[in-house]
Amino acid sequence: MCRPEHFTVSYRINPWMHPQDPTNTAKAIEQWTTLYDTFVGLGHDVHLIDPLEGLPDMVYTANGGFIIGGIAYGARFAYPQRSPEGPAFMHWFADNGFEVVEPERVNEGEGDILLVGPRILAGTGFRSTVESHAELAGIYGREVVSLTLVDPRFYHLDTAISVLDPLEDDENANIAYVPAAFDDASRRTLETLYPDAIIVSEEDAGILGLNSISDGYNIVIAKRAVGFEKQLRERGYNPIGVDLSELxxxxxxxxxxxxxxxx
Structure with missing residues (x-):
């Protein structure tokens, strides 16, 4: 994680960002701290990367890379505003004992790369290129399934899919997703691979309710995603709502x- 000490919205690279509207850095830090404390309270081991001045989006650490088995595939950002984050995260990975693979193709880390059991789901359409998916397969030797995003509200895969079961070797790992985020071919793929997936409403997905973290039982989600919360409880999960409205x-x-x- 990365404390949002420099958080603000000074440019626009996704539909959520409106530089003309004021942001409150202190509030962002307060909400982020609640998320941090929630993870620690659940027993997660949380490591921090130092925030760098001039990189207000560095708080979104999911975009900084993708890691399996100690091998870190670095990020190569689509927009110049975030480009310096890629080297910063790769340096952190190396300093913390990970084997770093520098990317040749544009990818935005776990924003567009999700591990579901033994399979990797990889998004394209707005940020990461489909060529990065072949790069992924070569690095990790795993099945990589390409999915195309078509709704700009869901510009990263992790805004459209929630991984419910995080174990790498779980052949029955399940997901939740919002169909409207994907093209027809991708929807058919998801229907085939995950017939028991939770189908989430656009209302809940539209406040990034699917942008969540699960340990297989406790799932930290957006506090306002009440419909998704109910669906998770019905499936036997324990959803925990956190307010990240400023972020x-x-x-x-x-x-x-x-x-x-x-x-």
Missing amino acids: LLGGGGVKCCTLELRR
Whole structure:
């Protein structure tokens, strides 16, 4: 995670961002701290990367890379405003004992790369290129399924899909998703691969309710996603709502603020 000490909205690279509207950095830090404390309270081991001045989106650490088995695939951002984040995260990975693979293709880390059981779901359409999916497959030797995003509200895959079961070797790992985010072919793929998936409303997904973190039972979600909360409880999960409304002004939620480190 990265404390949002420099958080503001000074440019527009997604539909959520409106530079003309004021942001409150102190409020963002307060809400982020609640998320941090929630993770610690659930027993997660949380590591911090130092925030860098001039990089207001660095709080969205999910975009900083993707890691399985101690191998860190670095990020190469689509927009110049975030480009310096890529090297910053790769330096952190190296300093903390991860094997770093520098990307050749544009990808935005776990924003567009999700591990579901043994399979990798990879998004394209707005940020990460489809060529990065082949790069992923070559690095990790796993099945990589490409999914195309078509709704700009869901510009990253982690805004449209929630991974409910996080174990890497769980063949029955399930997801929740919002169909409107995807093209027809991707919807058919998801229907085939995950017939028991939770289908989430556009209302809940539209406040980044799917942008969540799960340990297989406790699932931290957007506090206002009450419909999704009910669906999770009905499936036997324990949803925990957190208010990140200030960080939503930059287009991020729970998952965006959290990069998973898989040793």
